[in-house]
Amino acid sequence: MPEPAPYGGWTSPIGARDAAGHGGRPGWPTAAGGELWWTEPRPLEGGRVALVRRRSDGTAADALPAPWNARSRVHEYGGRPFALVGGGAGAGGPSVVFSEFTDQRLYRWEPDGGGEPYPITPEPAAPAGLRYVDPVPVPGGRELWCVRERFTGPAPTDVRRSIVAVPLDGSAAERGDAIRVLVEGHHFLACPRPSPDGTTLAWIGWDHPDMPWDSTELLVAPIAADGTVGPARAVAGGAGEAVVQAGWTADGRLLAVTDPGGWWNLYQVQPDEGPRAAVNLCPREEEFGGPMWQLGMEWFAPLPDGRVAVLHGTSSVRLSLLDPGTGELVPGAAPHTEWAPALAVAADGGVVGVAASPERSYQVVAVDASGRSWTPLTGAEGYGPDPADPLAPYLPRPRARTFAGEGGREVHASVYPPYNPDFTGPPGAPAPYVVFAHGGPTSRAPMVRDLEIAYFTSRGIGVAEVNYGGSTGHGRAYRERLRENWGLVDVADCAAVARALVEQGAADPARLAIRGGSAGGWTAAAALTSVDVFACGTILYPILDLAGWRTGETHDFESQYLESLVGPWPAARERYRERSPINRAERLSAPFVLMQGLEDVICPPVQSERFLERLRGRGVPHAYLAFPGEQHGFRRAETVAAALEAELGLYARVMGFSPPGVPPLELVQS
Template identity: 40%
Template sequence: MDNNTLPFGHWPSPISAAAVAAGALRFGRVEAHGGAVYWSESRPAERGRSPVMRWTPAGSITELLPAPWSARSRVHEYGGGEFTVAGGALYFVNDADQDLYAARLTAAGADAPPRRLTELPDTRFADMTLDAGRNRLVAVAETHRESQTHGGVEPANALWSIPLDGSGPRVLVEGHDFYASPRISPDGSLLAYLAWNLPHMPWDAAELFVGHLAPDGTLSGVVKVAGGGGTACFQPEWTGEALLFVWDADGTGNLWRWMEAAAPVQITRLDGDLSLPLWVFNQASFALSGDGKARLSFVDKGETRAALFDLETGGLTPLASPFTAVNAVSVDDGLTALIGMADDEALCIAVEAEEGGAPDIIRRGSALAIMPGFIAPPQRLEIPSPSGPVYGLYYPPANPDARGPEGAAPPLIVNLHGGPTSAAPRGLKARTLFFTSRGFGWLDLDYSGSVGYGRAYRDRLNGAWGVADVADTVAAAEYAAASGLADPRAIFVTGGSAGGFTALMAIATSNVFRGAASYYGVADLIGLQKTTHKFEQGYLETLLGATVEADPQLYRARSALTHVDAIKTPLILLQGTEDKVVPKAQSLAIADALRAKGVRVAYHEFEGEGHGFRRAETIRECLDLELTFYRSLLTG
C-alpha cells in the first residue's frame, strides 16, 4: 500500500468534532419584511441561546436580541413560531419565562430592554400575528397547571388575544386540543386558523377554520373551510379577500383558494408535495410576493423543487434553484428569503431573486471551510423492501488525501431520521462529512412513513411502526452490501428519537449491523405512553394501530426492551438528563438490561440537555464518542 492507501474508517481528517460543533447554528424562523430579512439562530457555543438577527440589502447584519435574551418557544415542547416582525416592532417569546415581549425596531437595532407584554408563569406562547387595527397580538397559548400529571390535568391549548397596551390577555378561541397558524385578513374582518384534536397529529387531520372578528375583537360565525376526514390543511395565508392554503385532499399537498360564501378550489396540481409536518410552528412551503404570484418549494419523490405560480393565470414557472432542501421561504418587497442547503452548501439563510438563479448567502450555519475534495454529491437510491420501494441518499467516503484498499468496500452508517413523520434533508451536513471524510459511507434512509413522497407513502407506517421501518432499515443494509456500497461485516445504524427507536428495534430483530448508536431513542413504548406530553399523546395509537389500554401486548412486542435477550449487537446510548419527550429512564433501562446479559453497551448522559442536543460541548463529545465506538468495532 502507498502512503495514501489507508483502512476505511481510519482516514485522517481536518474536519474535527470541535469544529463541527462550534459552527453548528440551527435556524428557526425566517421572515422577509420591510426590505430586510429577519431570522432566529440557536448557537451551540452559547449553550443554545437563540437571538433574532436582521440583514439589510446593504449587507449589514445586526443582532437584535443581545444576551441573555433568547427567542424560543416551548409550546408542544418542540416550539417554533418564536418571533414575528410587524408594525415597526419585533415581537418574541423569551425562552427563560415563555412570556411575550416587544421591542421597537430602529435603524441601529432594537430598543433595549424589550417591553414585557405578558407575565403568566404557567403559560407558553407561540405563532403570533399582529392585529394592528385592534392594537393586539393573536397567538397560540399553552397553559400548564402545577398539578399536571399524565392522565391528570393536561395543558390547555387555545388562541389568545394579547393587548399591546398592557391590559390583560384573554382567551379568544378554545375547544380544540391544538391550534396553529392564526392569520388575520388584510382588512381585519376575518381570522383563519388551524385546529385538530387527539389522537391525531396535525398532518393527519388539521382542519382550517375562518371566523368573523367584531370591532371589539371577539370572534363569531366560525365555519370549517377544509381538512379532517383523513385529510389535513397546512399554512393558511391571506391575499386580499382570498385565503390560500395547502391541503392534501388528493393525497399530495397542493395549493387551494377559498373566498367567503364559496367552496375551496384547488389551484395547483403539482408533481410533488407542498405539505410539511407541523412539528414546529410557522413552517412555510410557499410565500406570496404581493404581485399576484407565489413562490413555491415542494418535494417530488424526495427531491426539492422551486417554482413561481401565477395566482391569476395558473401558470407554473420552474425556477433554477441550487437548493436541494428548503425548510422555510418568505417573500416581501422583492426579497425572497429562505432556509436551505445544497450539495456544496451547508444549512444557510439565503436571499434570491424572484426569478431564481444564484442566491446570496447571508448567513451560514457552519463556519467550517471545507475543501471541495471532501464533498461528494449523494446518490439517490431506490431500495426494494417488503413494504414496497423505499428511498435513500448515499454519501460515499470522500477525502483527497486518502483512499481505501484496492477492491475493498467501506463501512457504512445507516442514518435514520426522527419523527418518524419527517425526512432526511439532502445537502452538505457537517456531521455526515465528519464520518465520510474518515472513510465511512453514509446512507440517509427515508423509510416508510417519511414525508415528501405523498400521503400513501407516509401512511405505510400507520399500524406498522417497529415493523415496516425496521424491515426497510434491514433491507437498506442488505441492498448496500449486495451493491458493493458497503462491507457487509461493517454496517452500523444510528438514529435519534424515533430514529433511535427504529435503530434499537433493528438490532433487536436482526443481526445485520456491526454496531448501533441511539440518540435519546425510544426503548419502551408503554413507558413512553405513560410519560409523553400532550402533543404526541395520540401519536402511538396511529403508529401502532391501537391504544395501550386496548392492546398492551402490542406495545410490548414493538419495544426493544422486550427483546433484550435477542440483542447481540454492541450499542452506544447518548441521552440528555432534561429530555421531556424521551426521558432518560428509557435509555438507562435498556443499558442496564444489556449489561446484565453481557452485551457490550456504553451509556453517556449529558446534564441539562433535552430532546435534541443544543450545546457545542455536547455535540463535540457525542461525535467523538460515536466515532471511537465505530472504530473500536472495526478493529475489534
C-alpha cells in the same frame, strides 16, 4: 494522488468540534420595510437561539444579545418565536416581540431605543406554564395574536390551548386577564391568520388521537368591530385530510396547503361554498407542504402581484413562483436543492427563504420578484463548494437512491460513499457503512451539507440516510406505510438498504452500523433487537418502552401518536409490549452506545435507565453517556462533539480500525 489506506483510518481535517460548532439552520425570516430578521442557533453559546437583523444597508449582526434566547416550547418543538410589530416610542426601527426560552414569556424590545427587553405577558404560576408561539401583528398596532399553551395541572397532558390577543403596551405583564381569548374548541390550534381587511380569522385545529399530518380542519370566523371572534365553521380538511398551512392573498383570497388527493397541494378555498369547492391551483403528485412539527411553518407566501411563492418536490424541495390563474410554475433562480418551510416576502416583492444543497449549509437567500436572480444573505457568495472553505474538498458526494424493500416496495435513501481526496480504500475492499434512521418518524432526511455526515465519510465510513416507509415527501400512501407498523417497516427498510449496499459490493457485511435519534433511536434499538444485520448501533435520546411512553412518559403533543403508529391503546397492549426494545433484552448482543439529555421531556431519561436495567447481567458491551442541561436533541457544541467522538469510538472498537486522534470508546459489560 490519493493514498490507499484502511477505511476508518483516514486522516480528516473535519473534527467533531467543526461539526458541533458550524451553527445550524437559520429560521423564520421576517421582513419589515427594508429590513430582514431571522433566528440562528448558537451552539457555542450554550445552544441559545439568537435574533439576527439585516438592515436596509445590507449589514447584518446579532440583534438580541446573550443570554437572551428566542425559542418557544409550545408542543415542546416550538415554532416561530418572534414578530416585528413596528417601532416603539422614539425608536426608528421595528419593535420586536419574542418568546424567551427560560420562562416562555413574551418580551417586547425596541432595539434602537436603548432599553432592555421587557415582558408583555404575565409570569406563570408554574415554571414555563404559559407558552406562546407564532405571533401575528394585527391592524391597529395595539395587539398581536398568537397560539397560547397553558398548563392546568401536574400531568404532561394537563394542557389547554387557545388563540389569544396579547396587548403590546405591557399591561398584561401584571394583569393576565388583559389577554383576550379569541378561539378555543380544538385541543390543538395553529396558524392564526387574520384577513387583510380585518374581518375574518382563519386557523387550523385538530384533536387527539390525530397528528397534524393525519386529519386537521381549516376554520374561519368573523371578527367583530370590538375584536372578538364569532362562531367558527370548517371550510377545508376533515377526516383523512391534513391542512398544514393557510394564508390570505392581498385581495382577500384564502389559500391552504392540504391533501384530499393524497398529495399536499396548494388550494384556493371558497369559504362561502363549503370544503368541496376548494380549487387545486397546481395539481401534481408532488408535495407542496410537509408535516407540521412546528407552528408557523410556511410552504407558500402570496406575493404582491398575485403570484404565490411555493416550495414543492418529492425527494428534494425547490422554490418556484406559481401563477394561480394558469397553474404555471416558474422555477426560482436559486439553484439550491432543499428549502426549509420558512418564507417571507421582501419589501421589493421578492422572496426570502432558507435553502441548502449538498455543497452548501442552510443559508438565508433572497430571490427577486422576477425569479431570475438570487442573492445569499448569509454564507458565501456564488454556488457550489465554497472555494474559501478549507473543509469543502472533504465533503461527500451523495446520491439519491431508490432501493427495493420487502415485497418489492420502493425505499428512498441518500447514500454518502466514503470520500477524502487524500485517501482511497484498499483495492476491491468494501467499506464500513452506518445507516442513519431519521427522527419523527413522520419526517424525512434532506440531502444537504452536513458536517456530522462528513465527519464519518472523510474518515472512510459510508453513510446511508434512509427515508423509510412512513417518511414524508412521497405522498400520503408512502407516509401511511408505517400505520400500525412502527418497528417493522422502518426496521425492514433500513435493513434492506444495508443489505443492498452489501450486495452491490459497496458495504462490508461485517461492518454495518445503525444510528438514530428520537424516533430514529427507536428504529436503531428495534433493529438491534430484531434483525441480524448490524454489528453495532448508536442510540440517541430514544423511545424504548412503548407502553410507558403511551401512558404518561412523554409530552401532550405526541402522547397519542402511537395510536396510529402502533395501534389503539389498550386494545393493542400486547403489540406495544412485544415491539418494545426494553422487552427484547434477551435478543440484544451487538455493542451499542446510548446517549441521553437529562432534561428531555419528550423521550425522558427514565426510558434509557429502565432499558439499561433490563440489560444488567447479560454482558452486552455498551456505553451510556448522559448530558446534564440537554433537552431533546443536543444543542450545545460540547455535547455534540462528545457524542460524535463517542459514536466514532464505538465504530472503531467494533469494526477494527483506528481513527487518528479519536480513541476507541470504553465499553462496559455489566
